[in-house]
Amino acid sequence: MGSNASTLLRDEEIQEIEEQTGFSHKQILRLYSRFTSLDKTSSGRLGRSDLLRIPELAVNPLGDRIIQSFFADSPDGNIDFKKFMKTLAIFRPIRKSDGPGAVNSVENKLKFAFKMYDLDGDDKISKDELLVVLEMMVGNNITDDQLGLIADRTIKESDQDNVGHITFENFSKALERNDPGQMMSIRFLN
Known part of the structure; x- marks a missing residue:
């Protein structure tokens, strides 16, 4: 083929x-x-x-x-x-030869991840959106109360501007210590 x-x-x-x-x-x-x-x-x-x-x-x-x-x-x-x-x-691993504007840059990987949570596309992640995505990820393995506590804590820890939601900037800051460039990469066979 x-x-x-x-x-x-x-x-x-x-x-x-x-x-x-x-x-x-x-x-x-x-x-x-x-x-x-x-x-x-x-x-x-x-x-x-x-x-x-x-x-x-x-x-x-x-x-x-x-x-x-x-x-x-x-x-x-x-x-x-x-x-x-x-x-x-977007999921291609970052190489030294990739420039900052490359489609697989850390910023583009973070924008992609942010959009996974920003369900309504308003450039912010609300508690309700976070709850929906968390429920997708964990299913029925934890209670609604536990999900609510996780969402509240996540918003509180990430919302550096104290606006009640997570902005892209705060999302990026929260994830930068986890090496999103590596975390959001898939090895493609040569």
Whole structure:
């Protein structure tokens, strides 16, 4: 299938994707093969149901939120290979050659993580949003009261401006000691 993938993807497209994402030629071909195997209709586009066939996303408690991020700028609910690669590139490990504006920069990784919690897209994480995401992550393993206490404590510890919610700046400060560049990276085969 690898040779089939290379004939369907033009060299100019591969080079453009390399420049935009930092993935190697070989990685792009491998991921294109994966993309085409998910594309059951051979339309060159994937929908949400196609991404749900990725086992790691299907079992991830935040899988639906991650999948939703692929379609953020997609009015028709489908993505092409380039959009697929741009979203995956956020999770590419940071290399010394990556500049501060790289798609996989620590700041972009943090923005992605922040959006996982900012359910209404208002650039702040409220206690209610935090509760919804925490419930997604832990399911029925702890009580609503315990979830409420965790959310209250998280807001209190992260809300340096004392405004009752978490801003992106405070979110970033709270996570910077945990090495988000490493924490939000996936190793892609070469």
